[in-house]
Amino acid sequence: MATRKSGTRGFATPLAAGLGLVTGALTALSAQHRTLRSMRERLDHLEKQVSHSQRQTNLANQQHLHWELLSKAIDSPELAEVLDIFEVPASQRKRRQYLFANALYTNLLFYYRIGNLSRDEVFGRMRGLLQNPVVREYWFATRGQRATLPEGSDEAELGHMVDDLLRQLDEADIDEWWVVGEPPGE
Template identity: 35%
Template structure:
C-alpha cells in the first residue's frame, strides 16, 4: 500500500517550504540591501573627506590672497611697511625687498600646501630662491620668527631645510642644484 499524504498536509508542507524560501529570499535581500547601504555610506564619507580637503585648500588660498594684498599695500606705502615689519635698522627700499622676499617664500609654501607641486619641486624652487642675496638676508633676519613655530609644523621643518640649503650654498655656491635634503619631506 502506498503511503499517501493527505492533501491538506501536503499543502501545509508546500506552504511552509514556500514561506521558508520567502523568508530566506527576504533575509538575503535585506543583507544585500544593507551591504549596498554601507557601500553608499562609505562612498559619501569619502566624498565628504575630499570636499573637506578642498574647502581647506580654498581657505588657504583665500588667506594667502588677503596676506598678499596687505604685503602689496605695505610695499606701496612705506608708513604701512613700518607698521607691518618687525625688522629694525633697514632702509625703506630694503624693507620693501624683504617683504617681497617673504611673499615669494609664502607663495611657494602655499603652492606646495595646495598640491600645485610635490616636495622635490618645492625644493627646486627654493634652491633658486636661496641663491638670491636678498632672500638669504631676509631669511637670516627672520630666524627668530621661526623659532616660535611648533616643531612638527610644515613651516618649521621647511625652515630647517632652507637653513641647510643656505649653509650648503655658502660652502659651495656652484653646486646650487643639489643643495637641500629630499629626505626631509613631511608626511
C-alpha cells in the same frame, strides 16, 4: 471508498512557502545592506573630497589676502613699519625687499600646501632664490619668527629644510650652486 490521509502534507506547503518568503526577505535585506554600505562609503569619499576642496579654497583665499596685505605694505612705508619685526633694523628700501622676499617664500609654501609643488620642487626653487643676497638677508632676519612656528607644521618643516640648504650652500666649495644639497624627498 475514499481515505483521508492525515499528517504533514497539508502543513509542508505553507512551511515551504514561509521558508521561501524568509529566505527571500533575508536575501533582499542582505542586498540592501550591501547597497547601503556602498552608498555610505561613497558618501564618506565625497565628504572627504568636499573637505579637501574647501581647505584648498580657504588656503587660496588666505593667500590672496596675504598678498593684498603685503602689497599695501610694500607700497606704503607707513604700513611697512607695522611689519618691521626683523631681527636687525631695516631701512625702508630693505624692508620692502624683505616683504617681497616673504611674498615669494609664502607663495612657495602655499603651492606646497595645495599640492602644486613637491618638497623637492620647493627645495629646488629655494636653492635658486637663495642665490640672491637680499633673500639670504631676509632669511636670517626672520629666524626668530620661524622659531615660534609649531613643530611638525608645513611651514616649520620647510623652514628647517631651507635652513639646512642655506648651511649646505655656505659650506659648498663649488660654484655650481644648482647641484648643492640633497633634496629632502617627501
